Each structure stands twice: as C-alpha cells, then as structure tokens.
Amino acid sequence: xxxxxxxxxxxxxxxxxxxxVHGKPLVYLDNGATTQKPLQVIQTMDELYRTANANVHxxxxxxSDMVSERYEAARETxxxxxxxxxxxxxxxxxxxxxxxxAVAFSFGERFVGEGDEIIISGMEHHxxxxxxxxxxERKGSKLKVIPFSDEGVLDLEAYRNMISGRTRIVAVTxxxxxxxxVNPVKEIVAEAHRHGIPVLVDGAQGVQHGxxxxxxxxxxxxxxxxxxxxxxxGIGVLYGRTELLNEMPPxxxxxxxxxxxxxxxxxxxxxxxxxxxxxTNFTGAIGMAAALDYLTGLGREAVAEREQALLAQATxxxxxxxxxxxxxxxxxxVSVVSFLTGKIHQYDAGMILDKMGIAVRTxxxxxxxxxxxxxxxxxxxxxxAFYNTEEEIEALVNGVRKATExxx
Amino acid sequence: MTIDxxxxxxxxxxxxxxxxxxxxEYLIEMGRELPPFEETHRRPDFLIxxxxxRVWLYPSFNDGVITFEADSDALITRGIVALLVRVLSGRTPxxxxxxxxxxxxxxxxxxxxxxxxxNGLLAMIKQMRLYALAYKSxxxxx
Ligand SMILES: Cc1ncc(COP(=O)(O)O)c(C=O)c1O
Numbered sequence: 001x002x003x004x005x006x007x008x009x010x011x012x013x014x015x016x017x018x019x020x021v022h023g024k025p026l027v028y029l030d031n032g033a034t035t036q037k038p039l040q041v042i043q044t045m046d047e048l049y050r051t052a053n054a055n056v057h058x059x060x061x062x063x064s065d066m067v068s069e070r071y072e073a074a075r076e077t078x079x080x081x082x083x084x085x086x087x088x089x090x091x092x093x094x095x096x097x098x099x100x101x102a103v104a105f106s107f108g109e110r111f112v113g114e115g116d117e118i119i120i121s122g123m124e125h126h127x128x129x130x131x132x133x134x135x136x137e138r139k140g141s142k143l144k145v146i147p148f149s150d151e152g153v154l155d156l157e158a159y160r161n162m163i164s165g166r167t168r169i170v171a172v173t174x175x176x177x178x179x180x181x182v183n184p185v186k187e188i189v190a191e192a193h194r195h196g197i198p199v200l201v202d203g204a205q206g207v208q209h210g211x212x213x214x215x216x217x218x219x220x221x222x223x224x225x226x227x228x229x230x231x232x233x234g235i236g237v238l239y240g241r242t243e244l245l246n247e248m249p250p251x252x253x254x255x256x257x258x259x260x261x262x263x264x265x266x267x268x269x270x271x272x273x274x275x276x277x278x279x280t281n282f283t284g285a286i287g288m289a290a291a292l293d294y295l296t297g298l299g300r301e302a303v304a305e306r307e308q309a310l311l312a313q314a315t316x317x318x319x320x321x322x323x324x325x326x327x328x329x330x331x332x333x334v335s336v337v338s339f340l341t342g343k344i345h346q347y348d349a350g351m352i353l354d355k356m357g358i359a360v361r362t363x364x365x366x367x368x369x370x371x372x373x374x375x376x377x378x379x380x381x382x383x384x385a386f387y388n389t390e391e392e393i394e395a396l397v398n399g400v401r402k403a404t405e406x407x408x
Numbered sequence: 409m410t411i412d413x414x415x416x417x418x419x420x421x422x423x424x425x426x427x428x429x430x431x432x433e434y435l436i437e438m439g440r441e442l443p444p445f446e447e448t449h450r451r452p453d454f455l456i457x458x459x460x461x462r463v464w465l466y467p468s469f470n471d472g473v474i475t476f477e478a479d480s481d482a483l484i485t486r487g488i489v490a491l492l493v494r495v496l497s498g499r500t501p502x503x504x505x506x507x508x509x510x511x512x513x514x515x516x517x518x519x520x521x522x523x524x525x526x527n528g529l530l531a532m533i534k535q536m537r538l539y540a541l542a543y544k545s546x547x548x549x550x
Pocket of ligand 1: 032033095096097098125127128173175176177202204205225366
C-alpha cells in the first residue's frame with residue numbers, strides 16, 4: 001500500500017526538514033526523541049490562537065463554546081485513532097510521563113498495599129520505572145522485572161512465573177525506545193487478565209508506527225505523548241477503561257474536575273473531567289488531533305511499510321561497517337536502530353555525525369537498566385520516520401563509516 | 409609562556425584547519441597523545457560523571473604549582489581535556505584562579521561547555537578551580 005502522497009510532497013509539509021545545520025542539509029534521525037511537525041499542525045494551532053482562543057468548558061460565550069467543541073472533537077479523534085471504546089475514556093495529560101504518574105498514583109492509592117507486587121519489564125524507559133518505584137516506596141510494595149534476551153525479546157515464560165496472588169498491575173512498553181522491539185502486548189494482557197490483573201501499556205514509541213487498537217490489545221491503560229506522534233509538546237494521552245477510572249480517585253484537585261464544592265465536602269465530576277483538573281492544554285489537544293488526522297490521511301499502514309523499508313536499508317547498510325554491533329534484533333521491531341562500532345564511544349560518534357548535519361541520539365536514552373543489561377555505558381540510536389529518505393539513510397551509513405575510521 | 413599566551417597559541421593552531429573534520433581529527437590526536445592516566449587514580453573521588461561522557465581528574469601540588477592528570481572515556485572529550493591540562497597544569501593556584509578561559513569559545517568548542525551537554529567538561533573546569541582554591545588556602549595556612 002503506497003502513501004497517499006509523494007515523499008517530496010510529504011517533506012514539503014515539514015518546514016524544518018529543509019533547514020541546514022553546520023552548513024549541511026539536516027538529516028533528522030532522532031524521531032524517537034521527538035518528531036517534527038507538519039504545517040497541518042502548525043497552521044491549526046496558529047489559526048486557533050488567531051480565531052478561536054477562549055477557556056474550554058468555562059464560558060457561556062460563543063468563543064468558549066467553539067473551542068470546547070473542538071477540544072471534545074480532538075478527544076474523539078484520539079479515541080478513533082487508538083480505537084478506544086468510549087470518548088470519555090480518553091484523558092488529556094501533559095505527556096506519557098504525566099499519564100504514567102497519574103496511574104501509578106491514583107491506581108496505587110486505590111489498589112496497591114504493603115507486600116503487593118508490580119511487574120514491569122527490563123526494557124522500560126525511566127518514565128515507566130520511576131513512578132512505580134515511588135509507589136512501591138509509598139506503599140511498601142515490590143517491583144518485579146521481566147527479563148529479556150540478547151536479541152531484545154521479553155521472556156514470557158519468566159513473566160508467567162512472576163505473576164502471583166500479590167500482583168496488582170503490569171506495566172510494559174509497547175515498543176522499546178532503544179531496541180525497537182514490538183512487545184507481544186496482547187499476549188501479556190491476556191495472561192494478566194487470566195489472573196484478573198490490569199495492564200498499562202506505554203505507547204510512547206508504539207502509537208506512531210502504524211495502527212494501534214487498544215480494544216484488540218485489551219489493555220486497561222494506554223499512554224502516549226503528542227510530541228512523538230507529530231503533534232505539539234505538552235500534550236499527552238491517558239486512555240483507561242471506564243470501570244477502573246471510575247474506581248480510581250483523582251490525583252489532582254482544582255477547577256473543572258469537580259461537580260460540587262463546599263468547604264465540608266467536594267464531589268467529583270465524571271469522566272474524563274475528573275482527571276483533568278485546571279485549564280487543560282486544549283490548543284495542544286487540538287494540534288495533536290491535527291497530527292493524528294495527518295497520519296490517517298497518509299495511510300497508517302503505508303507509513304509503517306515505508307518505515308520498515310528504511311529500517312531494512314539502515315540495518316543492512318550499518319551491518320557492512322567493521323565491528324558493528326546492533327542492539328535489538330527482535331523479529332518484530334519498529335524503525336529504530338541502536339548500535340556501537342568497535343571500541344568507539346557513542347558521544348564521539350554523535351559529535352562527528354552532528355557536524356555532518358546528522359541528528360542522532362547518543363547516551364542511555366533514559367533506559368539505564370537496559371544499558372546495564374548489555375554492559376555498555378550507552379549507544380547511538382538512529383530513529384527513522386516515514387519522511388526520511390533513502391539518501392538520508394545512506395548519509396547515515398556513510399557518516400558512521402567515516403566516524404568509525406576517524407575514531408578507530 | 410603565560411596562560412594567555414598559550415591560549416593565543418592554541419587559537420592559532422586551530423586557525424589553520426579548514427573544516428570541522430580536521431579540527432576533530434586534531435582533537436582526537438591530542439586525546440590519543442594525552443599521557444595514560446594512572447590506573448590507581450581511577451577512583452570515584454576523581455571521577456566527574458557526565459551524562460554523555462565521563463572525565464577523571466587527579467591533582468597534585470608540589471613547589472607551589474598544581475599538576476593535573478586527566479582522562480575521559482570519549483576521545484573528543486579527551487582531546488578537550490588535553491587542551492585544558494595543557495593550559496592549566498603546572499600553574500600556581502593564583503594563575504589558575506585569575507584566568508578566564510576564552511580559547512574554548514574561540515576555537516569553536518563552546519557548545520562542549522554548555523551545561524546541557526553534560527559531558528563532564530564544565531564540571532572539570534569548575535573542579536580545577538576548586539582544587540586551586542583548596543591548595544591556595546592550604547599553602548596560606550602553612
Ligand atoms: C518508551 C517511552 N516511554 C516514555 C517516554 C517519555 O515520554 P515523555 O517525555 O514525552 O513523557 C518516552 C520518551 O522518550 C519513551 O520512549
């Protein structure tokens with residue numbers, strides 16, 4: 001299935017792709033950290049501030065109604081994008097980190113106690129480790145970690161054996177931000193549900209590479225960030241199943257999240273507003289919806305297919321370099337390649353690539369336990385998006401080869 | 409040669425390079441030429457932990473001057489470490505404390521000293537000054 005538009009037309013949608021850095025055309029391969037924004041998003045937000053800015057849900061006037069409607073339409077766009085059953089199950093937050101913290105706090109308050117257990121995996125981003133550790137510290141509960149193989153595949157056998165009568169929640173990443181592994185989240189959820197245990201899936205790297213169906217996955221929570229899915233910063237999503245969200249206490253108090261306030265007692269508003277205290281980032285939500293519409297318009301399967309082709313090219317090209325070690329060779333992975341060559345330090349390689357105009361990420365990628373698992377202090381990560389080109393992948397391979405020669 | 413004369417000399421050395429790759433090649437070469445770091449000094453108290461690269465810095469104080477030995481796990485960082493050692497090692501505490509290191513900026517390596525880079529270099533310079541301060545007050549006391 002081809003993309004609905006030519007790659008030239010697509011690149012023209014992203015103004016930043018045309019800039020030069022250090023006098024060289026930008027080759028942006030740090031899409032795992034954040035993605036670039038198409039004009040469709042930039043213009044939506046620009047137009048919103050010019051013509052429809054007012055506080056949502058707070059006024060009787062026309063502008064407030066207008067923007068409230070668009071905010072709720074954005075919620076519907078997100079719902080459809082991840083195929084959530086109900087619109088009110090989509091809660092807007094600041095980012096993935098905020099969504100996970102919200103669940104860890106609120107779910108934790110209600111359902112987790114001393115001696116209880118929480119299962120995460122060994123390939124989590126710090127955002128899906130630290131909030132659970134904090135919960136464990138508050139409640140005196142224990143964190144258990146699913147191991148994974150050298151290829152970057154989770155050990156499901158170990159996971160099954162880890163589940164106990166004390167397990168209260170499982171929190172795993174859909175896609176590893178370092179290894180690119182697409183985890184079998186549907187299986188993980190099915191196993192947990194056999195024991196009546198809810199599952200949170202960290203979709204920060206999972207939502208932008210094709211279709212995602214939370215109903216099919218069956219997870220209880222799915223979280224992601226707008227900025228990693230071609231939308232603006234400061235907006236994120238927490239999808240949660242109604243039954244659970246209704247049971248969970250709010251984690252922030254303030255305006256909009258209440259039904260009735262007296263100094264004696266406050267009753268809370270219903271979903272989703274119960275979890276959206278204060279003035280929300282409605283411009284962000286509407287901008288993110290524009291990004292999701294953009295991806296849908298391109299064809300999400302086509303996006304995934306193109307990224308897979310570029311991934312194959314990058315993997316093959318990099319593998320021709322002497323001493324190349326690729327971290328993450330799972331059979332099912334997204335367009336992320338993490339690597340090191342010879343004894344070369346990732347920071348040196350990253351600095352040389354930068355001077356060639358090539359933007360990659362170097363370091364631990366906020367996944368220090370994963371680096372420890374491989375016994376390295378960090379690596380180089382190229383994360384590819386559909387708007388990258390075959391020439392850019394070639395530039396990466398040549399750049400890495402050159403850096404390897406200089407540093408070897 | 410004073411610290412400032414040495415800074416000028418380094419700026420001149422770098423002026424001959426046409427492009428970035430040549431500058432980096434030179435830094436890498438200097439990193440390689442930095443005398444090997446004494447393994448017994450590779451201890452946590454002499455480690456400056458950066459997010460991107462790590463730096464070790466070992467000071468000693470003899471006859472009124474401070475000698476710095478240093479190292480880094482990244483080669484380009486080690487090249488810059490070598491430059492800093494070349495400029496600041498073998499100096500008195502007063503010389504070190506009285507100096508303004510402008511050469512880094514002038515040879516186009518300023519971004520390497522930005523706090524967001526977290527490669528250990530900025531902290532290394534601070535640490536060199538702290539050692540100078542400590543040795544100075546120690547010398548004044550005795
Ligand atoms: C897998 C994963 N989870 C969580 C996050 C955190 O995302 P954010 O910083 O947008 O909250 C990231 C970002 O790098 C990620 O890759």
